[in-house]
Amino acid sequence: MALETGLPATGEEARLIAEIQELKRERDALILAHNYELGPVQDIADATGDSLALARYAQKSSARTLVMCGVYFMAETASILCPDKTVLIPDPEAGCTLADAMTPEQLLAWKAEYPDAVVVSYVNTSAAVKALSDYCCTSANAVDVVRAIDPDRPVLFGPDFFLGSYVARVTGRPNLHVWPGECHVHAAILPEKMEEEVARNPGSELLVHPECGCTTRALALPPRKVAARVLSTDGMLRYARESSATTFVVATELGLLHRLRKENPGKAFLPAHEGAVCPFMKMITLEKIRDALRDNRYEVRVPDDIRQRALLPLERMVAISPPQRHDI
Template structure:
């Protein structure tokens, strides 16, 4: 087994797009599992990861569900195949465990769309407001937050806040618009952030694909730029209302197992198709936009994972005071609605 690892590791190269040069064959998978056992590590993979990373992982899912699995695991090391804020969340919930991410450069455009300083300035403009932050934020932002949310429980979180309290919702403007629409809340202020991948899945594109596939269900992530358009089209009768489903990634998997449709158009990052096809192989799942691929998620390559396990790189840490404050906002989220369904 050691010889296999030496051969694979010898071909790894660092590029701006990630570590390359390793073939994800069965020898690679065996070496990854062997090294994980040696390091007493649990391997977690987000739904948007490369298929081979998902297949070798011990658990695949959304970021919050994986962080909760990590906290409950007996493993001393967590290897989080996802983007940086996800590994931070795992560290927040598992402060005594070692948390590794295969490439620390794997960031997130949505998490980067608001900083802790910007949030503090926004709070100063609205004294007394309750801050609700999407779980797709940095640890520093979570530490400035009253309560976090996922896309599956965001509506429930906001409804739990007294009606006379102002709410600051950050950072995703499309999820915020969905929450405002669902709650009818006028004192909900929404930060103008976005995920560059989901924002790029637009309304005209969705309408065109739906017209080409009149019998398909539509699974739409609320971060998508097309979410509002889809609900408008359904309300106008252009699309059958029962076909339009606004869902978190976890909700998509549940719906895939329950739908009677033969085909489904999926509006989210294309990595999700792998899990959907595994959950319901008899259904034809197609991306609304097959270019909706997150380059940060795809930085977690087979070579990066192998390097991570062999070298113990890259470790993620969160300062104790920040982690303690952030943990409170995450735990308050977990107590409301359905946070396990994830982002």
């Protein structure tokens, strides 16, 4: 699409955008887009951010309708936090392999092994898993959430192995147990690919999402070779705006590069791996957003019994906010 490269919208895109704007007014709707969405989707959104930012926007909005441009668990999260609003997802098939990595049955069995444990579930989980959890977290506040828990209590952290391992390393917590799940996109950003890109761009800074398979190697790189930062997507955006560096190697899903380049036109942002594309995030299009608003489809409403149990861990997630700093 033309907007992906910063070119003017085509006639078809301009028509869709005008339709969407009119339907938003008619429906009293707010469009929320994750940082990994297609460029045109990010550009049409009222709010763009990571999972934590979108959860906050959803809670604070006075709009009657929320259009969640992201994957299914994000729409569920909005429904849990905003039961009085209509939550629409433009494509209900937009799933998440990481959210699928832990089922409620698996979590129940894990909890039975550690009956005194506190369960911290990454927000990339189903509503049913959240309902069995004590806390939820995002990559932006995972360290802070774990640090808020009694150090003598065991912690079950899932489903992302790489994020959980990073949290264990930063907190030094020996009683943190990590589920062996992964985001297939981030796990495929291999250390070798990342190091090759760094070597091709001496003097660059390295921004790494903690879900990545290359996180440990990135932190082990000598400072004289590259300055490595482990950050959430919104953390990367903040850091890039404030840094005096002009070239960055970015290890996360490629959708973030659209916003990084848009907000920092004088700086270069290079992917650590060109293949880091989430097919589910790319399922949302301008046409599907238009159809969702026009036809009031596809509504996501979490059953009330699950919603009530999932609300507390999500509220704890939103309440525990990291300070404005450059690491999570």
